[in-house]
Amino acid sequence: MTTHIPAAAKIVADLKARFFPTPTYRQLQLEFDLLLEQRRANLRQGRQQEVRGLLVVAPSGAGKTTLVARVLRQHPSGLRMLTEGEERADIVSMVVPSPATPKGVGLDMLEALGYPLRRDRSAHIIWQLVKTQFAQRQVLFLHLDEAQDFSRHNNHNDRHAVISTLKSLTQSPQWPVGLILSGTPELLDLVNMDAQLARRLKPVEHRPLKTSVDGGMITAALRQYAAAADITLDDALCKPRFVHRLVHAADYCFGILVEMICEAIGEVLLAGEDILSTKSFVTCFSRRSGCPEGLNPFVVEDFLALDVRRLLQPEPGPGNQGRPR
Ligand SMILES: Nc1ncnc2c1ncn2[C@@H]1O[C@H](COP(=O)(O)OP(=O)(O)OP(=O)(O)O)[C@@H](O)[C@H]1O
Ligand SMILES: [Mg+2]
Missing domain, CATH: 1.10.8 (Helicase, Ruva Protein; domain 3)
Structure with missing residues (x-):
């Protein structure tokens, strides 16, 4: 054998x-295209108008990372992903680093943008630089995967700092950036903490x-x-x-x-x-x-x-039946 x-x-x-296209994939494609074309229309008219975003929430293994990557990387208009050595980038896509403090995420983002910074700078300065970089490189959308880590590792104040940072990216008068957040259902706790952030994100349903x-x-x-x-x-x-x-x-x-x-x-x-x-x-x-x-x-x-997620469960016996769902 x-x-x-x-x-x-x-x-x-x-x-x-x-890749197997699913109805969720087609819906995400449609919603993303709508946002992209609105942003392009605004740019053609010289408008720097606030940009809406998308929220993709589903349990682990549903296919979130795969779907978003497919929509962004195989877009018919050939969107430019952030690439080392290239100035322009239509999309910056990154996995939220852990622990996802506002400062840590900002520093990682600057590094990805080829602009590493000393760790002793304040979160405010770091995010100002991120915004400047986004404007210079004309970034249209920022995708943050595993975005539930923002709520998992932060205290209440840091969560609010994350929310206001994310909102300020979409509202920047110089260069607004659209957000695409993907993550497990804990991400909803974070988004629903702030009605203004929630209003700016359109959920793409990834139903069971x-x-x-x-x-x-x-x-x-x-x-x-x-x-x-x-x-x-x-x-x-x-x-x-x-x-x-x-x-x-x-x-x-x-x-x-x-x-x-x-x-x-x-x-x-x-x-x-x-x-x-x-x-x-x-x-x-x-x-x-x-x-x-x-x-x-x-x-x-x-x-x-049966609880199918658990590994290495012993044979059911008295007092050890499969966990009812
Ligand atoms: N539409 C699809 N066609 C083919 N394979 C898929 C599709 N969607 C997901 N997969 C496969 O399913 C697996 C899980 O997908 P993925 O990693 O995107 O899930 P996820 O929701 O991001 O999970 P996690 O929350 O654990 O990161 C991967 O092996 C991926 O290749
Ligand atoms: Mg994933």
């Missing part, structure tokens, strides 16, 4: 690099998967990924019962679901077979979670009672 490993691993890596609504998209994904790996799909995988199991196993998150499809295909290839079946998902789940069959949502009758 080991002789299959490099070939199977390459196919799985190639499958994982594919639902078998009845998303079943067609999920079976299309199963078919497309199996075809890309040149293997056959067992008909049972297109039945609602299996799709429901898969959706629950992925904790209702599209990104996790796609990862599972790719890894289950890897199991087929490792076994030297050519049919993607429930068996491949059973093995894939047990390899991902380290959980026994009694806690495997592709095996257990009452799979909805």
Whole structure:
């Protein structure tokens, strides 16, 4: 079996690099295009008007980072991402560094902008420089990923400082910058702390998967990924019962679901077979979670009672049933 490993691993890596467009992706694309075109229209008229932003909130594994990166990096108008050695940048996209203090984030941003500064400068000076850099480089949008870290690591005063800094970027009379914030649901606590910030951000709904609504998209994904790996799909995988199991196993998150499809295909290839079946998902789940069959949502009758996020759970026994949801 080991002789299959490099070939199977390459196919799985190639499958994982594919992008599957979802309705959320199309909505994000639309909302972003609207903001971009408004900003461009204002610029053509010489107006430096306040810019609205977008908020992408969903649990870990939903696909936030992937969606936003795809919208920004593969934009049809070829938006310029911040690149070392290049002056102009349409977009600055960064992961909020941890701990996400207002000063620390500002310093990291200046460094990314090629303008490193001594740490003893005040947060105010640092952010003034960030704004000057944004204006010089004509940055249209700032994307901050993992933005929940602003609320996780800061005390009340620092959270307010973060909020006013973010607002002031969008309202700068010299050069306003649009914000795109993505993160886990804790990010909502931060945004909802301030009605003015909340009003300036449009949420793009990244709702949990639902078998009845998303079943067609999920079976299309199963078919497309199996075809890309040149293997056959067992008909049972297109039945609602299996799709429901898969959706629950992925904790209702599209990104996790796609990862599972790719890894289950890897199991087929490792076994030297050519049919993607429930068996491949059973093995894939047990390899991902380290959980026994009694806690495997592709095996257990009452799979909805299982907590699929927990790793290495012991076999259920008296007093140790799967945690009800
Ligand atoms: N539309 C998609 N098509 C193909 N693969 C996807 C898609 N969306 C997400 N994925 C895959 O799902 C996985 C999780 O996605 P991603 O890292 O974007 O999630 P996230 O919501 O940012 O999670 P976290 O909050 O943990 O950072 C990645 O392996 C990614 O490649
Ligand atoms: Mg992410």
